[in-house]
Amino acid sequence: MTEQEFIPNTYTYTLENGSFKWSSPSNIALVKYWGKKEDQIPENPSISFTLNDCKTITTLSFVKREVSDSFSFDVFLEGQRKDDFKPKIETFFKRIENYLPFLKAYHFTIETSNTFPHSSGIASSASGMSALALCLMSIENVLSDEIITDGFFIKKASFLARLGSGSACRSLEGALIVWGENKTIEESSDLFGVKFPFQVHPDFRNYQDTILLVDKGEKQVSSTVGHSLMHNHPFAQERFKQAHTNLSKLTEILQEGNLDEFVALVESEALTLHAMMMTSMPYFILMKPNTVEIINKIWSFRQETGSKVCFTLDAGANVHVLYPEKETDKVLKFIKNELVAYCQNGHYICDKIGNGAKQL
Template sequence: MLLLPPGITNAVTATVRVPMNIAFVKYWGKADERRMLPLNDSVSANLDDLYAESTIILTTDAEADGVIVNEVPMPVGEGTRFAKVFAEFRRMIAGTDHAQAKILVVSTTSFPVKAGLASSAAGFAAIAYGLGKVGELNDAQVARLARLGSGSACRSLYPGFVHWDSSKTGDEDTFVVPVESGIEFASTLFAAVFVIDNKQKTVGSSEGMKRSVQTSNFLKYRVQEVVPHHVNLIKEAVSTADFITFADVTMRESNSLHAVCLDSLPPLSYLNETSFAMINAVHDFNSTPAGVTAAYTFDAGPNAVVLAQLTNAQRLISHFSRLPWAKFVFETKDEQLKEVLNVQEENNHGDLPEIRVILTKVGKGPAVVP
C-alpha cells in the first residue's frame, strides 16, 4: 500500500516499473530540439532488471510540483526537463478534474545512477507511463511525454524489440512500434551489462549530438544511407531469429555511432581502453568454431552491453572469467541466470581490477505495480 507524503490526503496515484532500453540501431542527432524528434530511426529492447520504479501522485493538497529520485529532491523549475514534461501533461489533461493538481513523483532505480547507464531515460519513461495511468492518456501521448523528457525514453514503453520511426512526426502519430516477432526473439537472449569506470569527464549525449550534427561529415551519410540499411537488416534478423545478422548489425552500429563521435570537432571519445579490451574480448569469443554468438554495444559512455543467446550464457561467462586483465564480478536477479553463474571458476584474480557485470534478460515491457 502506498504511503502518501505527509499532508497529502486527496490524491490520484499510480506506481509503475519501466526498464531502461539499449539501442541496437543507435539514435544520434536531433532533427528538432524542442519536440525531441530524432534525425534517424533506432531499434532497441529493454534490459529487464535495470528499471526505474516511480510513484506518480496528482493532488491539490500539495503547493508545488516535486520530484524525488533515489531519495534526492530534484530541481523542477522552469527550464528543467521535468517542467517541460509536466507542462505538456497539463496541456493534455486541460479541462479534466486534475487540471489544477500538482504533480509529485517519487522514483527509485534498480541500478547505480552514476554508473553511466541511461538512468534518466528509464526515469522519464516511468514518469510518462505513470502520468499516462493517472491522466488516462493514450499510447501516443505517453510516448510523446517520454520523448520530451529524454528522447530514447520513448523506446522503453513496449515489450520485445521496438522501432522508433523518425518519419512519424505528427503529435498523434504512433512513432514507436513493436518489431515483428520481437518478443519471441528477445525471450531467447540475455544481456551482460559491464559497468566500466570512466575516469575521463565526457560530454553528455545532448551536447554531443549537437556537436556531431554541426561538425561531422559522416553523420549526414549515416542518417541517409547507413541507418536505413541497418534498420531493415535488424528488423529482418529479429523477425527470423537470425542471431548472426543481429549481432553483426549491432556491433557495426555501435562502431558507427562512435565513429561519428570521433568525426566531430572537437572529437567525442566515449570509449576507453577497457571498452576496447571488451570489444576485442567479444571478437575473440566470436572467433571460436562456435561462430558469432555474442555482440557488444556501447551508448555514449564506456560501459559495454553484451548480448548473447541464453544457450551460450555459460560459455560467455567462462570466457570472461578466464581473461587475464580483469576480475569480472557477475550478479543477477534472474533465477535462470543465477544457475548459470555456478560455472564461474575460482581464479587467481586477486590483484586485477574488478569489473561489475549485471546479467539480465531482455524485452520486458513496462508494468503497473499493484
C-alpha cells in the same frame, strides 16, 4: 497519428489527491538514434531491445492546489531530494502541458529509484522519463470522461516520454521497439515507439544482455549535447541514410535468425555511434581503455569458439554483451574469467530481454 490527437478534451472528473506507481525498464538500441530535430524528433529511426531488470521505479503523489502560472513539484532519488533534477523535469512539463493540461493544478512529489547506477550509460533517462509519463497518464485516465483504450494509453505515454528523453519512448513495451519513420515498418512514427510488427526467429527470443560496468561515474558529455553536435556534422546525412538501411537489414535478420549478420550489424552500429562522437566538433571519446580491451576480448573469444556473442554500446563506456539464451553458461563463464577484470570494482549486471513497463 498527429500531435493534435493527443490533446484531450476538457476533463469532467476531479481528483483531490492520490498516487500512482510504475516501473519502466531501460532499453538498449541495436540501430542507434543520434541527432534530433526540434520537439525531440529523431533524425533517423532506431530499434531497441527492451530490458527486464534494469529499470526505474517511480511513485508520483499529487495534491490539488490553486491553479498557478508555475509548476509545483519535488523530486527524490533513492530517498534523497534531487533539486538538480528539477530543471530537466520543468522543461519536460513545459513540453507536455498542452497534452496534459492538469499539470499546474497539482503539487507533485516524484519519488524514483533505479535498479542500476544512475548516469552510467544504461539509459536512466529513458526508464525514468517513461515511468513518469506512465504515472501522469494514470492521472489523466481518471480525470478524463473519455474511454482511454490500453493501446492509446501506451501510445500517448510513449509520445509524452519522448518529449522528456527521446529513447524513453522505446521503454514502455517489449521486446523489440522501433522509433522513427522507416519504410520497412508500416506503422512506424517519429512521435512514439511501436512494437516490432513481424515474427521474430526463436534465436532472438529471450536474448541475454550482460552489462559490464566499466565506468559508473557521470558521463563527460550529456546525450543532449552530443545529439546537438550532429547539426553541423560533416558525416551526418550519410549516417542518417545508413541507419535507415540498417533498420531494413535488421528487420530481415530478426525474422530469418541470421546470427552472424546480427553480430556484424549490431557491432558496426555501436562503433559508428562512437565514431560520430569522435568526429564531431568539438570531438569527444566516451569509451575508456577498458571498453576497448573488452571489445578485443569478445572478438578473440568469438573467433576461437564460434560463439555468437557480440557487444553494443550506448553513449558511454559500459559494454552491453548480447548473446542467445542457449549460450548463457558458456558466455557467463567467459565474462567471469576474462572480462570482469575490466569492470569498475568487478561490477556487472546480468539482464535479459523484457516485456516493458508495469503498474505497481
